[in-house]
Amino acid sequence: MIGLNHYLFVSAALFSLGVMGVLTRKNAVNVLMGIELILNSANINLVAFSRYSVASLDGQIFAVFVIIIAAAEAAVALAIVLSMYRIVKSVNLDQADTLKG
């Protein structure tokens, strides 16, 4: 029987994979994919808690909002990556090194 804990394990694994992707990838688009994983791990949590432990729809409604935010964030992030690409001709984050100190 699959219960709440199974879902929480999946979401924790997904969260860790997302953070790892953000920390290790050099390609800006890959980093954005890591961020999507983090947001979706939160969604799994929300829906699982809503279904198993909290007797209300609050969590599922929250998840819908998170999906919208994820789309908005991806749109803005990709626009910025594209604008950076026009100047640097690369989406490699190592190229973003003019600001330091």
Next chain:
Amino acid sequence: MNPEILQDLESFVPEIVLTVALLLVVLADISLPKLRTRVTFLVTAVGLLAALCFTVPLFGAGEKALFYNMVALDRMAVFFKGFLILASFLVLLAAPGSKELSSTHLGEFYALLLGVTLGMLLLASSVDMLMLYLSLEMVSLTSYIMVGYLRHDRQSNEASLKYILFGAVSTGSMLYGITLLFGLTGSTKMPAIREALASGGASGGNGMALLVATALILAGFGFKTAAVPFHFWCPDVYTGAPTPVTAFLSVAPKAAGFATLIRFFFSGMSDTTTSASQWSAFSAMNWTSLLILISIITMTLGNIAALRQDNLKRLLAYSSIAHAGYMMMGAAVLSYEGVQAVLIYLITYLFMNLGAFLVVIEIFNQTNSFNVNDYRGLYRRSPFLAISMTIFLLSLMGIPPFAGFFGKLFVFAAAVNHNLAWFAVIGALNSVVAVYYYARVIKAMIIEGGDEGAGFKLAGTSRALVWIMLLPTVGMVLFWDRIQALTGRSWKFFIG
């Protein structure tokens, strides 16, 4: 429509005014190709002022929550709404005078400024974790775009890219923390979270999970207030962003972050039953020590890193990290006095920090440089700018009688009265370290002689704007009893 919602809308006028102004700016920007620069500026200015006028009467409305307990309407929220609108208004006045921004088309910038203001008002008043997350993202997404506003400038783009990647991870972690807290307490509403924690049902054997959830949520607050260890974006973004945007980021979203941090920890995670002016954390988890630790590391790291900066924007970025540490001190003592100290600190910080950035903008307009070495001999080229900058920096140091001194005084006093004298001593030692890097700039401007170029020609509007920042920084001491009374009345907030 539900009569309850209609009634709540009457108390929601400032936000509605900002939304209308935002739409008008977008419309004017596309429909009036000849007049659009002036019209969009005027609409934004009128919108912000009207929102401010509608905010003030709400101060006496008592403590309640609107829209089925989504946003609070209490004195604390109204105080922050007024503060944030004022900060946006001052930045709006500064924007057209900056060489970086005035070379681009500013209509969209004004629309973004209104959008971020609207988001901040909601952030400062949200009492539901869903509302908190949504408004936090609204503030973040608009500020990412504002940072990258100079589309053809490599540094602006790079700053924006770093900002969004760092911001998305921080707010994503915060979201994960919110979902854990939702699972543990069964609600997204702060009063319900507090009650679940108080009854112990949530923490039975889950103290560790609760601490992890709190730490993750703190990632979002730390990102907004630029507190260590979520400060890495701050120096790079402040350096790369157009200077008016830097000035804005260093004050307004930071203030909104503190508003929501205080609200979350005080009304969501504290035992409010013990006393009216003093709260205590639940025994299940000790998050006050976490805040104290973050505060100490933030101010120390900010001050030490600022010592070796030559770029003025970068120096002020680290200085703003240090100031976030001092303000966190007021929040960490968890008392009415501490909250009042944070509010006082924010009022003083608004004028002195915006003022310092304003002078940086004016000097960049003339010299094309942010480097402290190019500030040499400034006194001979523009005595007015040099003396104003000196006053702002002395105020940031915390030298009496300038405004900044009182902010620090109240924060340290709150710590001492809470039996945390050692905490106040660390803060005081930090302000001594800070004297060095501020004084270095003053020395370069006034004592050192440098490239003696021609005197600056300062536009009348820029001069007037510097005066607007200068007068409160110098004269706040004369109205001290009023400010104390205002902040003393503002700490009341909705606890459900």
